[in-house]
Amino acid sequence: MLADSFFREDVITLAAVDEGKLVGYGFVAVALDDADLANIAVEAKYRRRGVAQGLLDRLEAQAAAAGAKRMLLEVRVSNAAAMSLYLKRGYAGLYARPRYYADGEDALVMAKDLESVAAQGG
Numbered sequence: 001m002l003a004d005s006f007f008r009e010d011v012i013t014l015a016a017v018d019e020g021k022l023v024g025y026g027f028v029a030v031a032l033d034d035a036d037l038a039n040i041a042v043e044a045k046y047r048r049r050g051v052a053q054g055l056l057d058r059l060e061a062q063a064a065a066a067g068a069k070r071m072l073l074e075v076r077v078s079n080a081a082a083m084s085l086y087l088k089r090g091y092a093g094l095y096a097r098p099r100y101y102a103d104g105e106d107a108l109v110m111a112k113d114l115e116s117v118a119a120q121g122g
């Protein structure tokens with residue numbers, strides 16, 4: 001899925017690399033005004049060093065440059081780390097999607113206005 005996303009024109013994909021090794025990635029699908037953060041992940045031993053924040057910064061800037069006005073994402077309600085990251089980055093909860101995941105867990109849909117990101121030039 002990650003490899004395929006690099007070749008899709010409607011998907012912005014970024015990789016974080018340390019000494020030639022993939023340590024994190026994120027990708028965003030852009031459709032008109034909305035961008036959807038499909039996934040972001042950082043290898044366990046590289047966490048809490050700002051890698052995800054750096055990826056998110058660049059993904060938001062590139063999505064805004066591609067014309068998106070809003071970034072949307074779904075996060076598991078139990079995923080405190082991801083939710084903290086998104087809250088810190090200015091995302092706000094919109095609504096819950098009950099039993100969104102295959103194991104029955106609910107998702108929280110979060111969103112961030114990208115127009116301020118575009119105005120700041122990224």
Ligand SMILES: CC(C)(COP(=O)(O)OP(=O)(O)OC[C@H]1O[C@@H](n2cnc3c(N)ncnc32)[C@H](O)[C@@H]1OP(=O)(O)O)[C@@H](O)C(=O)NCCC(=O)NCCS
Pocket residue numbers: 039040041042043046047048049050051052053054074075076079080081082084085086088
């Ligand atoms: C969520 C994830 C991507 C965060 O990656 P990361 O590189 O560790 O995040 P950062 O270092 O950029 O953290 C930025 C901020 O997010 C918050 N945060 C990140 N991990 C956290 C944790 N475990 N507990 C609480 N807050 C956390 C903090 O506010 C942190 O800032 P600080 O370190 O200055 O306190 C990573 O934990 C991960 O890959 N998890 C598994 C995959 C996943 O759940 N992806 C999200 C799918 S919706």
